[in-house]
Amino acid sequence: MTFKSFLRTLVFVVLTTGIQAPVLAQNTESGVTYEDILNGLSEPSKWLTYSGDYTGQRHSPLTMITPGNVQDLVPIWTFQTGTMTRGRGFETTPLVLDGVLYVTGSNNFAWALDARTGRPFWQYRRNLPDDLTYGSSAPVNRGFGILGDRLFMVTLDAHLLALDRKTGSVLWDIELADYRIGYAATLAPLVINDKVIVGISGGEYPTRGFIDAYDPTSGDRIWRFYTVPSPGEFGSETWPDDPEVMARGGGATWMTGSFDPELNLIYWGTGNPNPDYYGEKREGDNLFTNSILAIEADTGTLRWHYQFTPHDLHDWDSNHVPVLADLVLDGELRKVVMVANRNGFFYMLDRVTGELLVGKPFTDTTWAREIGSDGRPIVLNDGSKGCLPDPWGGTNFMPPSFNPDLEMLFVTAREVCATFVPQEPEIVPGRPSFGGVVWIDRDQGYGALRAIDVKTGERQWEFRYPSATMAGVMTTASGLVFAGDHEGNFMAFEASSGRNLWHYQTGSRIWGAAAMTHVLDGRQHVLIPSGTTLVAFALPVNQP
Amino acid sequence: MVHMLLTCLLLALGILMPLSVSGQGGNPYDADPAARRAGAALFATRCAECHGADARGIGAPDLTLLWAAGTEDERVFRTIQRGVPGSNMPSSSAPDNEIWAIVAYLKGISTVSPFEDNVGDPEQGREIFLSMCARCHRVATQGGSLGPDLSRIARIRSRDRLLRSIREPSASVAVRYRAVTLITQDDRSIRGLIKSEDAFSIQIADTSERLQGYTKSELQEVIYEERSLMPDFGTERLSNTDLDNLLRYLGTLRG
Numbered sequence: 001m002t003f004k005s006f007l008r009t010l011v012f013v014v015l016t017t018g019i020q021a022p023v024l025a026q027n028t029e030s031g032v033t034y035e036d037i038l039n040g041l042s043e044p045s046k047w048l049t050y051s052g053d054y055t056g057q058r059h060s061p062l063t064m065i066t067p068g069n070v071q072d073l074v075p076i077w078t079f080q081t082g083t084m085t086r087g088r089g090f091e092t093t094p095l096v097l098d099g100v101l102y103v104t105g106s107n108n109f110a111w112a113l114d115a116r117t118g119r120p121f122w123q124y125r126r127n128l129p130d131d132l133t134y135g136s137s138a139p140v141n142r143g144f145g146i147l148g149d150r151l152f153m154v155t156l157d158a159h160l161l162a163l164d165r166k167t168g169s170v171l172w173d174i175e176l177a178d179y180r181i182g183y184a185a186t187l188a189p190l191v192i193n194d195k196v197i198v199g200i201s202g203g204e205y206p207t208r209g210f211i212d213a214y215d216p217t218s219g220d221r222i223w224r225f226y227t228v229p230s231p232g233e234f235g236s237e238t239w240p241d242d243p244e245v246m247a248r249g250g251g252a253t254w255m256t257g258s259f260d261p262e263l264n265l266i267y268w269g270t271g272n273p274n275p276d277y278y279g280e281k282r283e284g285d286n287l288f289t290n291s292i293l294a295i296e297a298d299t300g301t302l303r304w305h306y307q308f309t310p311h312d313l314h315d316w317d318s319n320h321v322p323v324l325a326d327l328v329l330d331g332e333l334r335k336v337v338m339v340a341n342r343n344g345f346f347y348m349l350d351r352v353t354g355e356l357l358v359g360k361p362f363t364d365t366t367w368a369r370e371i372g373s374d375g376r377p378i379v380l381n382d383g384s385k386g387c388l389p390d391p392w393g394g395t396n397f398m399p400p401s402f403n404p405d406l407e408m409l410f411v412t413a414r415e416v417c418a419t420f421v422p423q424e425p426e427i428v429p430g431r432p433s434f435g436g437v438v439w440i441d442r443d444q445g446y447g448a449l450r451a452i453d454v455k456t457g458e459r460q461w462e463f464r465y466p467s468a469t470m471a472g473v474m475t476t477a478s479g480l481v482f483a484g485d486h487e488g489n490f491m492a493f494e495a496s497s498g499r500n501l502w503h504y505q506t507g508s509r510i511w512g513a514a515a516m517t518h519v520l521d522g523r524q525h526v527l528i529p530s531g532t533t534l535v536a537f538a539l540p541v542n543q544p
Numbered sequence: 545m546v547h548m549l550l551t552c553l554l555l556a557l558g559i560l561m562p563l564s565v566s567g568q569g570g571n572p573y574d575a576d577p578a579a580r581r582a583g584a585a586l587f588a589t590r591c592a593e594c595h596g597a598d599a600r601g602i603g604a605p606d607l608t609l610l611w612a613a614g615t616e617d618e619r620v621f622r623t624i625q626r627g628v629p630g631s632n633m634p635s636s637s638a639p640d641n642e643i644w645a646i647v648a649y650l651k652g653i654s655t656v657s658p659f660e661d662n663v664g665d666p667e668q669g670r671e672i673f674l675s676m677c678a679r680c681h682r683v684a685t686q687g688g689s690l691g692p693d694l695s696r697i698a699r700i701r702s703r704d705r706l707l708r709s710i711r712e713p714s715a716s717v718a719v720r721y722r723a724v725t726l727i728t729q730d731d732r733s734i735r736g737l738i739k740s741e742d743a744f745s746i747q748i749a750d751t752s753e754r755l756q757g758y759t760k761s762e763l764q765e766v767i768y769e770e771r772s773l774m775p776d777f778g779t780e781r782l783s784n785t786d787l788d789n790l791l792r793y794l795g796t797l798r799g
Contacts, residue, residue: 440593
């Protein structure tokens with residue numbers, strides 16, 4: 001047989017057996033490598049970690065959808081999850097690889113979906129106990145982490161699972177903490193090289209927050225960092241000399257952090273001290289609650305910390321996605337980390353040292369209007385007279401987005417007044433211990449998409465929503481900002497001006513979710529979760 | 545926290561045992577002062593946002609009138625437990641003893657209806673209602689739907705509150721009765737109630753109760769009004785005698 005006749009025979013065999021090259025290519029896919037995640041969104045057919053890449057910028061380099069054509073964007077499919085979260089949202093960010101979306105949902109459902117059609121390959125549903133604690137009040141999940149052929153997902157009963165991405169079957173299942181005393185887990189795991197990094201929910205219960213690193217293959221724990229120190233450790237001097245108070249001091253870690261591979265540092269936010277509103281039995285700053293932590297990835301050792309709200313009395317968790325960028329400040333290239341905080345301030349810190357570079361209000365916050373030279377807020381109002389950010393905050397965990405070309409951070413701001421009435425709680429494991437009552441003036445509040453000049457902290461523009469909004473933001477290099485609102489609109493704005501260019505009514509408030517985007521078959525897709533649906537948008541096929 | 549406080553109180557009282565009844569057989573904590581304190585704490589965290597810190601109603605009904613209107617403990621219990629379908633009132637999965645504690649608290653602060661020793665003639669009041677109010681307010685099957693349905697108003701609002709709402713309706717306008725005027729591109733003015741709104745559109749019921757939706761970009765102006773659509777009924781429009789008659793009639797409306 002000549003080589004040509006061999007090829008003809010091979011083509012004949014392939015055709016007659018129905019084997020097609022793209023299918024072979026998919027079947028030989030070996031999964032996600034650490035390098036793939038490091039490459040971030042430079043390969044636009046992929047979205048492999050919660051924010052798209054390790055910077056937390058949620059900024060896509062894609063430019064197919066532009067301010068000039070976004071008005072033609074149309075929904076191309078809708079996936080109905082069949083599971084909903086009363087009082088919260090469908091908060092996930094899908095991952096995408098080889099035309100397959102990996103999606104987690106409320107109540108610990110999860111799916112692999114055909115990114116072309118939204119049709120499911122498999123569904124996973126965890127059998128949850130009926131005595132969930134925090135997990136019953138917020139039965140949400142924000143997404144998978146992925147490495148190799150494993151998907152990593154946390155659960156409402158405070159476990160970490162590894163699923164086979166091809167089947168959805170459980171490969172391993174380990175307990176993070178005892179859900180019965182108040183723990184749960186809701187975040188999207190952060191996968192770095194040879195570790196799966198997760199945090200914990202439950203700061204409204206008498207719990208103690210931590211950040212964990214696990215072996216992706218075995219599920220063995222590599223390290224744990226407690227966000228409230230033990231007696232005698234660094235930071236314990238900011239608590240009463242009472243081991244019991246520290247052992248239930250809060251500091252939950254329920255939002256995915258960011259990662260600087262060069263510095264080998266993980267950046268992670270921490271939540272409120274417990275009890276939330278009642279602080280008389282926890283005198284002091286209560287480190288490391290309401291802080292951002294820089295943690296060495298290999299060891300879990302704390303490198304530096306910055307506390308946004310010392311001795312918090314308002315449930316202003318600092319569980320935000322830290323946004324990393326390299327910026328020229330006063331002629332010097334600085335590695336910075338940025339946070340628009342629940343306390344109403346925008347912060348920029350040197351991410352090598354933790355030095356505060358910018359700290360300015362991005363809301364009408366009344367509890368403080370400036371940060372002192374010592375890096376601490378100058379507190380004006382303790383909340384008993386009202387009109388601070390409410391407990392949901394000047395913003396919240398919904399992801400912001402950073403456009404490095406414009407050097408603007410786009411954030412969903414909330415302007416809602418509240419009055420705090422603290423009361424001493426009884427501490428019972430498994431029962432919430434808010435420590436008081438809050439009166440929220442829901443009728444008068446509003447929301448807004450705001451653009452912040454990160455070098456000055458000044459507001460560049462805003463687009464107002466009729467009510468306070470909990471939707472996240474995504475930007476693209478074409479100069480677009482995608483955002484959502486409480487009324488159910490999914491919207492596109494011109495990043496430079498804030499001009500609204502397009503909107504689509506999804507039928508349910510967009511709550512806790514931000515858009516993601518990827519390229520499939522040469523066509524840019526944009527996805528947003530809303531209510532019980534995941535909707536994919538694209539330009540019509542006849543568009544250039 | 546309040547949950548803890550309640551648990552502590554109930555434990556101290558020795559009444560944290562499961563109850564075999566579910567909304568039947570009367571309130572086991574009726575008139576129990578400790579249970580009422582626990583119920584007050586639970587009410588503050590779970591109910592007061594809609595019903596007001598004093599339970600006299602904000603957007604939701606005045607709960608201090610329930611017993612005066614003849615409502616029984618069991619019905620209040622069941623309403624808390626099951627919620628009110630179609631309203632903002634959710635169901636509750638709280639244990640029976642917590643719900644009974646809230647019922648005991650509410651019963652303790654309930655007031656005798658001031659309507660009972662009211663002055664005025666209810667028949668004349670009904671005539672006034674039909675001539676002056678029924679265009680916008682419904683009683684049973686009669687009347688309009690622009691304003692609140694008054695069929696059960698005596699169960700959920702006190703005489704004093706109703707009096708204020710008639711004399712000065714704009715002093716306090718519930719969110720779902722906020723008024724708006726839309727100016728169209730052809731200079732038409734359309735006044736009505738905001739039924740729904742987002743950043744790009746607004747849905748109203750105009751003063752003829754016609755439901756209409758508009759895209760904001762196609763309007764010249766959206767004017768949000770501070771005042772209620774309901775005019776003030778001062779003494780020049782409604783004498784004190786007529787007001788007494790009207791209130792006496794409204795006091796008979798218990799559904």
